[in-house]
Amino acid sequence: MSLLDYFKTSKTSSASLAKERLQILVAHERTSKNQPSYLPELQDELLNVVRKYANVTQDAIFINFEQDEHQETLELNIILPDNNGKNKS
Amino acid sequence: MARIIVVTSGKGGVGKTTTSAAIAMGLAKKGHKTAVIDFDVGLRNLDLIMGCERRVVYDFINVVNGEATLHQALIKDKNCSQLYILPASQTRDKDALSKEGVEKVLDELSKTFKYIVCDSPAGIEKGAHLAMYFADDAFVVTNPEVSSVRDSDRMLGLMSSKSRRAEQNLEPIKEYLLLSRYSPERVKLGEMLSVEDVQEILSLHLLGVIPESKSVLNASNAGIPIILDEKSDAGQAYADIVARYLGEEKPHRFIEDKKGFFGKLFGGK
Ligand SMILES: Nc1ncnc2c1ncn2[C@@H]1O[C@H](COP(=O)(O)OP(=O)(O)O)[C@@H](O)[C@H]1O
Ligand SMILES: [Mg+2]
Numbered sequence: 209m210s211l212l213d214y215f216k217t218s219k220t221s222s223a224s225l226a227k228e229r230l231q232i233l234v235a236h237e238r239t240s241k242n243q244p245s246y247l248p249e250l251q252d253e254l255l256n257v258v259r260k261y262a263n264v265t266q267d268a269i270f271i272n273f274e275q276d277e278h279q280e281t282l283e284l285n286i287i288l289p290d291n292n293g294k295n296k297s
Numbered sequence: 298m299a300r301i302i303v304v305t306s307g308k309g310g311v312g313k314t315t316t317s318a319a320i321a322m323g324l325a326k327k328g329h330k331t332a333v334i335d336f337d338v339g340l341r342n343l344d345l346i347m348g349c350e351r352r353v354v355y356d357f358i359n360v361v362n363g364e365a366t367l368h369q370a371l372i373k374d375k376n377c378s379q380l381y382i383l384p385a386s387q388t389r390d391k392d393a394l395s396k397e398g399v400e401k402v403l404d405e406l407s408k409t410f411k412y413i414v415c416d417s418p419a420g421i422e423k424g425a426h427l428a429m430y431f432a433d434d435a436f437v438v439t440n441p442e443v444s445s446v447r448d449s450d451r452m453l454g455l456m457s458s459k460s461r462r463a464e465q466n467l468e469p470i471k472e473y474l475l476l477s478r479y480s481p482e483r484v485k486l487g488e489m490l491s492v493e494d495v496q497e498i499l500s501l502h503l504l505g506v507i508p509e510s511k512s513v514l515n516a517s518n519a520g521i522p523i524i525l526d527e528k529s530d531a532g533q534a535y536a537d538i539v540a541r542y543l544g545e546e547k548p549h550r551f552i553e554d555k556k557g558f559f560g561k562l563f564g565g566k
Contacts, residue, residue, distance in 0.1 A: 227497075234499075
Protein backbone atom coordinates (compact mmCIF):
# COMPACT_ATOMS: atom_id res chain seq x y z
CA MET A 209 0.00 0.00 0.00
CA SER A 210 1.48 3.31 -1.00
CA LEU A 211 1.39 6.37 1.20
CA LEU A 212 -1.03 7.98 -1.23
CA ASP A 213 -3.49 5.09 -0.90
CA TYR A 214 -3.26 5.44 2.81
CA PHE A 215 -4.60 8.97 2.75
CA LYS A 216 -7.10 8.31 0.02
CA THR A 217 -8.91 5.64 2.02
CA SER A 218 -9.41 7.73 5.14
CA LYS A 219 -12.57 9.67 4.36
CA THR A 220 -15.00 8.57 1.68
CA SER A 221 -14.21 4.90 1.39
CA SER A 222 -16.55 2.58 -0.44
CA ALA A 223 -17.33 0.88 2.86
CA SER A 224 -18.61 4.08 4.42
CA LEU A 225 -20.75 4.67 1.35
CA ALA A 226 -22.17 1.17 1.77
CA LYS A 227 -22.89 1.82 5.42
CA GLU A 228 -24.67 5.07 4.72
CA ARG A 229 -26.85 3.53 2.01
CA LEU A 230 -27.71 0.59 4.23
CA GLN A 231 -28.67 2.72 7.20
CA ILE A 232 -31.14 4.70 5.11
CA LEU A 233 -32.55 1.65 3.37
CA VAL A 234 -32.91 -0.50 6.47
CA ALA A 235 -34.63 2.30 8.42
CA HIS A 236 -37.06 2.78 5.56
CA GLU A 237 -37.79 -0.91 5.16
CA ARG A 238 -38.35 -1.40 8.87
CA THR A 239 -41.05 1.27 9.03
CA SER A 240 -42.74 0.30 5.78
CA LYS A 241 -42.83 -3.38 6.71
CA ASN A 242 -46.02 -3.23 8.78
CA GLN A 243 -47.86 -0.58 6.90
CA PRO A 244 -51.28 -1.45 5.54
CA SER A 245 -51.39 -2.56 1.93
CA TYR A 246 -54.07 0.00 1.05
CA LEU A 247 -51.66 2.87 1.64
CA PRO A 248 -50.59 3.50 -1.99
CA GLU A 249 -54.22 3.48 -3.12
CA LEU A 250 -55.21 5.82 -0.31
CA GLN A 251 -52.42 8.16 -1.29
CA ASP A 252 -53.59 8.13 -4.88
CA GLU A 253 -57.22 8.86 -4.02
CA LEU A 254 -56.29 11.58 -1.57
CA LEU A 255 -54.17 13.19 -4.21
CA ASN A 256 -57.11 13.19 -6.61
CA VAL A 257 -59.36 14.86 -4.03
CA VAL A 258 -56.78 17.51 -3.27
CA ARG A 259 -56.30 18.14 -6.96
CA LYS A 260 -59.92 19.22 -7.25
CA TYR A 261 -58.98 22.25 -5.20
CA ALA A 262 -55.29 22.84 -5.68
CA ASN A 263 -52.84 22.10 -8.39
CA VAL A 264 -50.45 19.76 -6.63
CA THR A 265 -48.13 17.19 -8.09
CA GLN A 266 -47.45 13.60 -7.09
CA ASP A 267 -44.29 14.63 -5.21
CA ALA A 268 -46.13 17.27 -3.20
CA ILE A 269 -48.01 14.68 -1.21
CA PHE A 270 -46.24 12.77 1.49
CA ILE A 271 -47.81 10.00 3.48
CA ASN A 272 -46.22 8.41 6.51
CA PHE A 273 -47.45 5.49 8.55
CA GLU A 274 -46.18 5.02 12.09
CA GLN A 275 -46.79 2.43 14.69
CA ASP A 276 -45.96 2.19 18.36
CA GLU A 277 -47.28 0.01 21.16
CA HIS A 278 -50.38 2.12 21.68
CA GLN A 279 -51.50 3.45 18.35
CA GLU A 280 -51.04 3.67 14.64
CA THR A 281 -50.88 7.09 13.06
CA LEU A 282 -51.11 8.26 9.53
CA GLU A 283 -49.30 11.48 8.83
CA LEU A 284 -50.26 13.38 5.72
CA ASN A 285 -48.32 16.29 4.35
CA ILE A 286 -49.39 18.23 1.28
CA ILE A 287 -47.33 21.07 -0.04
CA LEU A 288 -49.74 23.53 -1.62
CA PRO A 289 -48.67 25.63 -4.59
CA ASP A 290 -47.94 29.35 -4.08
CA ASN A 291 -51.08 30.67 -5.75
CA ASN A 292 -53.50 28.52 -3.82
CA GLY A 293 -56.97 28.03 -5.15
CA LYS A 294 -58.10 26.17 -8.19
CA ASN A 295 -55.95 26.29 -11.23
CA LYS A 296 -57.43 26.03 -14.67
CA SER A 297 -56.70 22.70 -16.18
CA MET B 298 -36.19 -30.73 25.58
CA ALA B 299 -34.01 -29.85 22.65
CA ARG B 300 -32.89 -26.39 21.69
CA ILE B 301 -33.73 -25.62 18.06
CA ILE B 302 -31.20 -23.48 16.19
CA VAL B 303 -31.94 -22.09 12.75
CA VAL B 304 -29.04 -21.05 10.54
CA THR B 305 -30.52 -18.41 8.29
CA SER B 306 -29.65 -15.37 6.17
CA GLY B 307 -32.16 -14.52 3.48
CA LYS B 308 -29.43 -14.28 0.85
CA GLY B 309 -27.97 -17.40 -0.72
CA GLY B 310 -24.32 -18.38 -0.83
CA VAL B 311 -23.30 -16.57 2.36
CA GLY B 312 -22.22 -19.68 4.28
CA LYS B 313 -25.34 -21.14 5.94
CA THR B 314 -24.60 -24.75 5.04
CA THR B 315 -20.91 -24.38 5.89
CA THR B 316 -21.98 -22.93 9.25
CA SER B 317 -24.67 -25.54 9.93
CA ALA B 318 -22.20 -28.37 9.36
CA ALA B 319 -19.53 -26.69 11.48
CA ILE B 320 -21.63 -25.80 14.49
CA ALA B 321 -23.54 -29.09 14.51
CA MET B 322 -20.19 -30.91 14.56
CA GLY B 323 -18.88 -28.50 17.20
CA LEU B 324 -21.84 -29.04 19.52
CA ALA B 325 -21.68 -32.81 19.05
CA LYS B 326 -17.93 -32.87 19.74
CA LYS B 327 -18.64 -31.09 23.01
CA GLY B 328 -20.71 -34.11 23.93
CA HIS B 329 -24.19 -32.85 23.10
CA LYS B 330 -26.36 -35.14 21.04
CA THR B 331 -27.08 -33.06 17.94
CA ALA B 332 -29.18 -33.47 14.80
CA VAL B 333 -28.68 -31.30 11.74
CA ILE B 334 -31.53 -31.02 9.23
CA ASP B 335 -31.25 -29.90 5.61
CA PHE B 336 -34.30 -27.74 4.86
CA ASP B 337 -33.12 -26.98 1.33
CA VAL B 338 -35.65 -29.33 -0.27
CA GLY B 339 -34.92 -29.88 -3.95
CA LEU B 340 -31.24 -29.00 -3.74
CA ARG B 341 -29.65 -31.02 -0.91
CA ASN B 342 -26.14 -29.86 -0.06
CA LEU B 343 -25.60 -30.53 3.58
CA ASP B 344 -24.91 -34.25 3.03
CA LEU B 345 -22.04 -33.33 0.69
CA ILE B 346 -20.52 -30.87 3.15
CA MET B 347 -20.85 -33.48 5.90
CA GLY B 348 -19.41 -36.17 3.62
CA CYS B 349 -22.31 -38.62 3.98
CA GLU B 350 -23.88 -38.28 0.52
CA ARG B 351 -23.40 -41.93 -0.34
CA ARG B 352 -25.21 -43.09 2.75
CA VAL B 353 -28.46 -41.24 2.06
CA VAL B 354 -31.36 -43.68 1.75
CA TYR B 355 -34.39 -41.87 3.12
CA ASP B 356 -34.84 -38.14 3.56
CA PHE B 357 -36.74 -35.48 5.51
CA ILE B 358 -39.80 -35.66 3.22
CA ASN B 359 -39.98 -39.45 3.53
CA VAL B 360 -40.21 -39.01 7.29
CA VAL B 361 -42.81 -36.23 7.04
CA ASN B 362 -44.91 -38.44 4.74
CA GLY B 363 -44.57 -41.48 6.96
CA GLU B 364 -42.67 -43.41 4.27
CA ALA B 365 -39.75 -43.95 6.64
CA THR B 366 -39.17 -43.64 10.36
CA LEU B 367 -36.82 -41.02 11.75
CA HIS B 368 -34.59 -43.85 12.90
CA GLN B 369 -34.31 -45.10 9.32
CA ALA B 370 -33.64 -41.67 7.83
CA LEU B 371 -31.11 -40.26 10.30
CA ILE B 372 -27.50 -40.79 9.24
CA LYS B 373 -24.97 -41.23 12.00
CA ASP B 374 -21.89 -39.12 11.37
CA LYS B 375 -18.68 -41.04 10.72
CA ASN B 376 -16.51 -38.69 12.79
CA CYS B 377 -18.69 -38.15 15.80
CA SER B 378 -21.14 -40.59 17.36
CA GLN B 379 -23.19 -37.78 18.90
CA LEU B 380 -24.06 -36.27 15.51
CA TYR B 381 -26.89 -37.25 13.14
CA ILE B 382 -27.84 -35.82 9.76
CA LEU B 383 -31.33 -35.66 8.28
CA PRO B 384 -30.86 -35.00 4.55
CA ALA B 385 -33.20 -33.06 2.27
CA SER B 386 -35.06 -34.63 -0.59
CA GLN B 387 -33.72 -34.01 -4.08
CA THR B 388 -36.78 -35.03 -5.97
CA ARG B 389 -39.58 -33.12 -4.28
CA ASP B 390 -40.25 -29.41 -4.16
CA LYS B 391 -40.71 -27.09 -1.21
CA ASP B 392 -44.45 -27.72 -1.08
CA ALA B 393 -43.76 -31.21 0.16
CA LEU B 394 -43.01 -29.64 3.55
CA SER B 395 -45.81 -28.47 5.80
CA LYS B 396 -45.79 -26.78 9.19
CA GLU B 397 -47.47 -29.81 10.76
CA GLY B 398 -45.02 -32.21 9.14
CA VAL B 399 -42.01 -30.23 10.31
CA GLU B 400 -43.44 -29.90 13.80
CA LYS B 401 -43.97 -33.64 14.05
CA VAL B 402 -40.35 -34.37 13.11
CA LEU B 403 -38.96 -31.69 15.44
CA ASP B 404 -41.10 -32.93 18.33
CA GLU B 405 -39.86 -36.45 17.88
CA LEU B 406 -36.22 -35.35 17.61
CA SER B 407 -36.65 -33.19 20.71
CA LYS B 408 -37.24 -36.26 22.82
CA THR B 409 -33.72 -37.59 22.37
CA PHE B 410 -31.57 -34.74 21.04
CA LYS B 411 -30.06 -31.79 22.88
CA TYR B 412 -29.61 -29.54 19.85
CA ILE B 413 -31.38 -29.49 16.50
CA VAL B 414 -29.67 -27.39 13.84
CA CYS B 415 -31.86 -26.33 10.90
CA ASP B 416 -29.95 -25.41 7.74
CA SER B 417 -32.26 -22.92 6.02
CA PRO B 418 -32.58 -22.52 2.27
CA ALA B 419 -32.04 -19.06 0.80
CA GLY B 420 -34.93 -16.65 0.31
CA ILE B 421 -37.73 -15.59 2.59
CA GLU B 422 -40.39 -17.93 1.25
CA LYS B 423 -41.84 -21.19 2.43
CA GLY B 424 -38.67 -23.24 2.94
CA ALA B 425 -36.89 -20.49 4.86
CA HIS B 426 -40.04 -19.74 6.82
CA LEU B 427 -40.46 -23.36 7.91
CA ALA B 428 -36.78 -23.61 8.86
CA MET B 429 -37.05 -20.68 11.27
CA TYR B 430 -40.67 -21.10 12.42
CA PHE B 431 -40.01 -23.38 15.40
CA ALA B 432 -36.57 -21.97 16.30
CA ASP B 433 -35.43 -21.02 19.78
CA ASP B 434 -32.18 -19.48 18.57
CA ALA B 435 -31.23 -17.98 15.23
CA PHE B 436 -27.71 -17.83 13.84
CA VAL B 437 -27.93 -15.06 11.27
CA VAL B 438 -25.11 -15.60 8.80
CA THR B 439 -24.19 -12.34 7.11
CA ASN B 440 -21.44 -11.29 4.73
CA PRO B 441 -20.02 -7.78 5.01
CA GLU B 442 -21.76 -6.70 1.84
CA VAL B 443 -24.85 -4.52 1.23
CA SER B 444 -27.32 -7.07 -0.13
CA SER B 445 -26.49 -9.64 2.52
CA VAL B 446 -26.95 -7.13 5.36
CA ARG B 447 -30.23 -5.96 3.92
CA ASP B 448 -31.54 -9.53 3.53
CA SER B 449 -30.48 -10.35 7.08
CA ASP B 450 -32.50 -7.39 8.31
CA ARG B 451 -35.55 -8.62 6.45
CA MET B 452 -35.10 -12.09 7.88
CA LEU B 453 -34.88 -10.60 11.38
CA GLY B 454 -38.14 -8.77 10.74
CA LEU B 455 -39.82 -12.01 9.71
CA MET B 456 -38.54 -13.88 12.74
CA SER B 457 -39.92 -11.24 15.05
CA SER B 458 -43.38 -11.41 13.48
CA LYS B 459 -43.93 -14.72 11.70
CA SER B 460 -42.30 -17.32 13.96
CA ARG B 461 -44.00 -19.62 16.44
CA ARG B 462 -42.56 -17.65 19.33
CA ALA B 463 -43.88 -14.40 17.89
CA GLU B 464 -47.30 -15.78 17.07
CA GLN B 465 -47.77 -17.34 20.50
CA ASN B 466 -46.39 -14.31 22.35
CA LEU B 467 -43.56 -16.35 23.84
CA GLU B 468 -40.09 -15.08 24.60
CA PRO B 469 -38.66 -14.01 21.22
CA ILE B 470 -36.12 -16.05 19.26
CA LYS B 471 -32.59 -15.32 20.47
CA GLU B 472 -30.76 -13.86 17.48
CA TYR B 473 -27.02 -13.94 16.98
CA LEU B 474 -24.83 -12.43 14.28
CA LEU B 475 -22.25 -14.61 12.54
CA LEU B 476 -20.27 -12.38 10.23
CA SER B 477 -18.70 -14.59 7.60
CA ARG B 478 -16.17 -14.25 4.79
CA TYR B 479 -14.57 -11.33 6.57
CA SER B 480 -11.31 -9.80 5.34
CA PRO B 481 -9.68 -7.55 7.95
CA GLU B 482 -7.24 -6.31 5.28
CA ARG B 483 -10.06 -5.09 3.08
CA VAL B 484 -11.85 -3.51 6.02
CA LYS B 485 -8.65 -1.65 6.84
CA LEU B 486 -8.48 -0.38 3.29
CA GLY B 487 -12.04 0.90 3.56
CA GLU B 488 -13.25 -1.57 0.95
CA MET B 489 -15.43 -3.68 3.20
CA LEU B 490 -18.03 -3.01 5.89
CA SER B 491 -16.50 -3.57 9.33
CA VAL B 492 -17.92 -5.72 12.15
CA GLU B 493 -18.92 -2.53 13.95
CA ASP B 494 -20.73 -1.22 10.85
CA VAL B 495 -22.77 -4.39 10.45
CA GLN B 496 -23.52 -4.64 14.15
CA GLU B 497 -24.63 -1.03 14.24
CA ILE B 498 -27.03 -1.55 11.34
CA LEU B 499 -28.48 -4.86 12.50
CA SER B 500 -28.18 -4.30 16.29
CA LEU B 501 -27.39 -7.95 16.87
CA HIS B 502 -25.28 -9.73 19.43
CA LEU B 503 -22.07 -10.86 17.71
CA LEU B 504 -21.39 -14.55 18.19
CA GLY B 505 -18.31 -14.50 16.00
CA VAL B 506 -16.48 -13.44 12.88
CA ILE B 507 -15.46 -16.11 10.36
CA PRO B 508 -12.64 -14.98 8.11
CA GLU B 509 -12.59 -15.48 4.35
CA SER B 510 -10.53 -18.63 4.18
CA LYS B 511 -9.18 -20.97 1.53
CA SER B 512 -9.50 -23.86 3.93
CA VAL B 513 -13.33 -23.76 3.62
CA LEU B 514 -13.20 -24.93 0.01
CA ASN B 515 -10.67 -27.62 0.89
CA ALA B 516 -12.95 -28.88 3.64
CA SER B 517 -15.98 -28.95 1.37
CA ASN B 518 -13.98 -30.73 -1.33
CA ALA B 519 -13.21 -33.46 1.19
CA GLY B 520 -16.67 -33.54 2.79
CA ILE B 521 -15.31 -32.73 6.23
CA PRO B 522 -16.91 -29.92 8.27
CA ILE B 523 -14.42 -27.05 8.51
CA ILE B 524 -14.46 -27.11 12.32
CA LEU B 525 -12.53 -30.41 12.21
CA ASP B 526 -9.65 -28.59 10.51
CA GLU B 527 -8.37 -27.28 13.81
CA LYS B 528 -5.36 -25.60 12.24
CA SER B 529 -7.43 -23.43 9.94
CA ASP B 530 -8.51 -19.92 10.89
CA ALA B 531 -12.13 -20.57 9.84
CA GLY B 532 -12.18 -23.84 11.80
CA GLN B 533 -10.94 -22.03 14.90
CA ALA B 534 -13.49 -19.27 14.37
CA TYR B 535 -16.30 -21.83 14.39
CA ALA B 536 -14.86 -23.55 17.47
CA ASP B 537 -14.93 -20.17 19.25
CA ILE B 538 -18.51 -19.61 18.12
CA VAL B 539 -19.67 -22.94 19.52
CA ALA B 540 -17.86 -22.25 22.80
CA ARG B 541 -19.40 -18.79 23.11
CA TYR B 542 -22.84 -20.14 22.33
CA LEU B 543 -22.40 -22.65 25.14
CA GLY B 544 -21.52 -19.82 27.51
CA GLU B 545 -17.72 -19.81 27.49
CA GLU B 546 -15.91 -16.48 27.46
CA LYS B 547 -13.74 -16.22 24.37
CA PRO B 548 -12.21 -12.99 23.14
CA HIS B 549 -13.09 -12.24 19.53
CA ARG B 550 -10.46 -13.10 16.94
CA PHE B 551 -10.02 -12.61 13.19
CA ILE B 552 -11.27 -9.03 13.37
CA GLU B 553 -7.92 -7.27 13.24
CA ASP B 554 -5.52 -7.30 10.35
CA LYS B 555 -2.63 -9.19 11.89
CA LYS B 556 -0.31 -8.52 9.02
CA GLY B 557 1.03 -5.13 10.03
CA PHE B 558 3.31 -2.98 7.94
CA PHE B 559 6.38 -5.06 8.73
CA GLY B 560 4.50 -8.30 8.37
CA LYS B 561 3.51 -7.27 4.86
CA LEU B 562 6.99 -6.07 4.05
CA PHE B 563 8.51 -9.39 4.95
CA GLY B 564 5.60 -11.45 3.73
CA GLY B 565 5.02 -12.81 7.22
CA LYS B 566 1.91 -14.70 8.15
N1 LIG C 1 -15.42 -18.37 5.45
C1 LIG C 1 -15.42 -18.69 4.15
N2 LIG C 1 -14.33 -18.46 3.38
C2 LIG C 1 -14.32 -18.77 2.07
N3 LIG C 1 -15.34 -19.36 1.43
C3 LIG C 1 -16.46 -19.63 2.14
C4 LIG C 1 -16.56 -19.31 3.52
N4 LIG C 1 -17.80 -19.69 3.95
C5 LIG C 1 -18.43 -20.21 2.88
N5 LIG C 1 -17.64 -20.19 1.79
C6 LIG C 1 -17.97 -20.67 0.44
O1 LIG C 1 -19.12 -19.99 -0.02
C7 LIG C 1 -19.93 -20.83 -0.80
C8 LIG C 1 -21.34 -20.83 -0.25
O2 LIG C 1 -21.36 -21.42 1.02
P1 LIG C 1 -22.62 -22.21 1.58
O3 LIG C 1 -22.30 -22.62 2.98
O4 LIG C 1 -23.04 -23.30 0.66
O5 LIG C 1 -23.69 -21.04 1.59
P2 LIG C 1 -25.29 -21.09 1.69
O6 LIG C 1 -25.66 -22.35 2.39
O7 LIG C 1 -25.62 -19.86 2.51
O8 LIG C 1 -25.83 -20.99 0.31
C9 LIG C 1 -19.29 -22.20 -0.79
O9 LIG C 1 -18.56 -22.34 -1.98
C10 LIG C 1 -18.36 -22.16 0.41
O10 LIG C 1 -17.24 -22.97 0.23
MG1 LIG D 1 -27.07 -23.89 1.80
